[in-house]
Amino acid sequence: MRAFVFFTRAFLDAFLDGELAFYLMQLKVFLSDSLNPHLNLATEEWIFNNLEPDQHALFLWRNEDTILIGRHQNPWSECNLLRMVDDKVHLARRTTGGGAVFHDLGNTNFTFLSPKESYSLKNNTQIIFQALEKFGVKGEASGRNDLLFRAGDGYRKFSGSAYREKKDRAFHHGTLLLNTNLQRLRSYLLTNPKRLRAFNLESARARIANLSEIAKDVRHEKMVEAMIASFQSFYSSSSEIECLTASSLLEIPELKSQYESLTAWEWLYGNTLEFNHHIQEYLSLGSFEIQFKIYDGFVKDLRIYTNCLYPTLVEEITEALMEKPYDCPSVIRNFEPIISSHPELEAGLRELRAWICQTIN
Structure with a gap:
């Protein structure tokens, strides 16, 4: 009876505050066993396009060696394409903005998908920080899309993210650096001197680093468990968990079409003009x-x-x-x-x- 009274009060408070939708949301978690960046990005699009109107979803995934560029970036000016071919590093382009990043198996990638009216970057960030507490890490938000942790001599950036929305839904995705090979990251990304100067001026206090620098036992599997638990805890609800396999995903016509679009030369390299x-x-x-x-x-x-x-x-x-x-x-x-x-x-x-x-x- 006490639990029922407590729930009723919370429900009424939410109704009075205009936050009733928060309590009516369905939760769903998707886990991908594929390490193919194009298939994972296609899966993200497929989930985004088919999300139920009253549903919050969390998609957790990771890629083998990949340079992932933003929607409006030029691969020839961002990447060392010849070295990537030699080293069998994928080039992938996402549908969101932001800069180029390197993915390997030392990353855990996250995507929060929400109805547009209840989308909240603050909530998503809180879920990540709550998950990090299980590893003894206190996270802090900074700038336009950075997550940091404090080290002995300053701050370290361990996550960047990007966003996208349409009429009725939105998503926020990014990467958590667990124990990625940061040296390889630097070898495949080209440095624009103007961007480097601006970055040094704006972000001198923080450098890119792995969470393993302060959390020695952090691993992808443990991070997935922590993120799912935090997601459920934040919304005070259990969630359906769906494991997605590469073979079954490619049997879905809409997803297969999206995958083919994201691997097409026109999407990855095309539309670069002979310019005046x-x-x-x-x-x-x-x-x-x-x-x-x-x-x-x-x-x-x-x-x-x-x-x-x-x-x-x-x-x-x-x-x-x-x-x-x-x-x-x-x-x-x-x-x-x-x-x-x-x-x-x-x-x-x-x-x-x-x-x-x-x-x-």
């Missing part, structure tokens, strides 16, 4: 490389490669500049609706616009 004007800079919204193709003074085609965390924003900018005069007044005029619709990003957008104008003139 190529500009590159590191700004507060991220690193930007823009290739313009100009004909008769108009922008006939362009590509924006960036680790900006807002992929739909990049698409808005691309659409706004396409088929418009290639001059500063046109850029200023066509940026205004974008700035108006994203007031929280106004300073970064004005900086980006000013840089484009400067390079045109």
Whole structure:
């Protein structure tokens, strides 16, 4: 009886606070036994597209050696492609923004999938931190997408993440560095001097490190167990757990089609122009490389490669500049609706616009 009264009070409090949906959510956990990055990314898309409207889901997975680039990044300027081929390292491109990262079996990758109205980055981060407590690690959030732990001489970054949403749902995914080979990470990623200078200025207090630096017994299997327990504990509910195998996944037509799309040359390498004007800079919204193709003074085609965390924003900018005069007044005029619709990003957008104008003139 006491438990019933307690639940009723919590239920009424949630109703009065407008948080009733929190208590009505169904939970589901997906575990992948595949180490293929393209299949895991396709699985993530498949789950995202088929998520029940009232469901929170957690997908846990890992990849064999892979460089994973953001949706709007240029593989030729981000990666040492020849070395990757020699060493049999996969190239994969995700559908979210952000920068290039290295995956190996020392990573645990997570994806939180939620109905859009109840999506919360803060909640997801809390679930991760609660899982880390089982290994004696206290996590801290920093910057736009970094998770850190404190070491003797400063902070260490052990996780980065990216986000995506559509009309009725959202997801947040990232990697937890457990005991990855950090030396290999550096050998496959190319360093942009401007980005390096900006990174040193913004993040000098934190360097990339493995959680095993302070939690010697951390392993993928143990992290999976901790994440599932924390996920269930946070939402005060048990969850259905579905184990996904590579063979069974490829028997699903929608998933197989998504897998084929993500392994296609057009998705991984295509859409890189023979460009007339190529500009590159590191700004507060991220690193930007823009290739313009100009004909008769108009922008006939362009590509924006960036680790900006807002992929739909990049698409808005691309659409706004396409088929418009290639001059500063046109850029200023066509940026205004974008700035108006994203007031929280106004300073970064004005900086980006000013840089484009400067390079045109």
